[in-house]
Amino acid sequence: MNLTIVFFLGFICAFFAVLPPGLLNITAAKISLKEGHVRGIVFSIGACIIVFCQTLIATVFARYLHKHPDVIDILQRVAFVIFVLVTIYFLFIAKSNDKPDEDIDAKSKTSRFFQGMFLSSINVFPIPFQAYMAITLASFGWLNFDKTSVAAYITGAAMGSFAIFYIYIFFFEKIKGKKMTSQKNMNYLIGSITGIVALITLINIIKEM
Numbered sequence: 661m662n663l664t665i666v667f668f669l670g671f672i673c674a675f676f677a678v679l680p681p682g683l684l685n686i687t688a689a690k691i692s693l694k695e696g697h698v699r700g701i702v703f704s705i706g707a708c709i710i711v712f713c714q715t716l717i718a719t720v721f722a723r724y725l726h727k728h729p730d731v732i733d734i735l736q737r738v739a740f741v742i743f744v745l746v747t748i749y750f751l752f753i754a755k756s757n758d759k760p761d762e763d764i765d766a767k768s769k770t771s772r773f774f775q776g777m778f779l780s781s782i783n784v785f786p787i788p789f790q791a792y793m794a795i796t797l798a799s800f801g802w803l804n805f806d807k808t809s810v811a812a813y814i815t816g817a818a819m820g821s822f823a824i825f826y827i828y829i830f831f832f833e834k835i836k837g838k839k840m841t842s843q844k845n846m847n848y849l850i851g852s853i854t855g856i857v858a859l860i861t862l863i864n865i866i867k868e869m
Contacts, residue, residue, distance in 0.1 A: 663812040666803060670816025671823070673793045674711065676853055677786065678824040684779055688825045689832035691772060697829055699772050704825035706776025711786060712818040718790035719814060723805040725791070726798050736865055739792055743858035750851030790817060799864055 678685060684707050692700030794813070797803035803813060 663808060666809050666812040667816035667819075669797055669802060670715070670813035671820035672816075673790065674715070674786075674817035674820030675824055677789055678821045679853075682783075684776075684783065685825055685828040686832075687779060688776075689828040692829040693832065695772075700829040701826070703772040703776040704822055704829065706773040707780035707825065708776075708818045708822045710777050710780035711821045712814055714780075714784075714786045715790045715814040715817040716810070718787045719794045719805070719810050721787075722791045722794035722798065723810075725795055726805060736795075736861055740858055740861040740865060743854045743861060747851050747855040747858055750854065751848065786817075796860060796864060 688700045688704045688707070691703050794803060798805065803809060
C-alpha cells in the first residue's frame with residue numbers, strides 16, 4: 661500500500677476521532693483565547709506527541725490481533741454491537757444540553773507543552789479506537805503492519821489530531837455559540853460517525869462469513 665495513502669488513512673481516522681468537542685481541543689482553544697495562539701499550539705504539540713505514542717501502542721496491539729483471526733472475529737462482533745448501541749444513543753436518546761462551557765482551571769507551574777502531554781495521556785480512548793481502526797483497515801488490505809506503513813499511519817494520526825486542535829485554536833472564537841457547536845448537532849455528528857464505523861464493521865463481518 662502506498663505510504664501516502666496510509667498516512668492519510670491515519671490522518672482521517674484521527675481527524676474524525678478528535679473532531680467532537682472534548683477536553684483536549686476545548687482546552688487548546690481556551691488557552692489560545694486567553695494566552696495567545698502560540699501557547700495553544702505548544703499545548704497541542706504536547707498532546708499530539710502522546711497521541712503518536714498511543715497510536716503506536718494501538719498498532720502494535722492490532723498487529724498481534726491480526727495474527728490471531730479467531731480473536732478478531734469475536735472483537736469485531738462485540739465492536740459492532742457497541743457501535744450500534746452508541747449510534748442509537750447519540751441519534752435518538754441523548755438529550756441536548758447547551759449549557760455554557762465551564763472555565764478550565766489553567767493555573768499550573770508546568771509549561772503548556774507538558775500540560776498537553778499530561779491531559780492527553782489520561783485520555784486512553786485513542787488506544788482501543790486506533791487498534792480497532794488499524795485492524796479494520798488491515799482486513800481490507802489498506803494497511804500493512806511493516807515498520808514503514810506503521811510509521812506513516814501513526815504520523816498521519818498525530819497530524820490529524822493536530823489539524824483539529826489547530827482548527828479549534830483559530831476558529832473557536834468565531835464558531836463558539838453557533839449552531840454547529842451545539843450539543844444537539846454534536847450528538848448527531850458523533851452518532852453519524854459511529855454509525856458509519858458500525859456499517860463498515862458489518863460489511864467486514866459479512867465479507868468474512
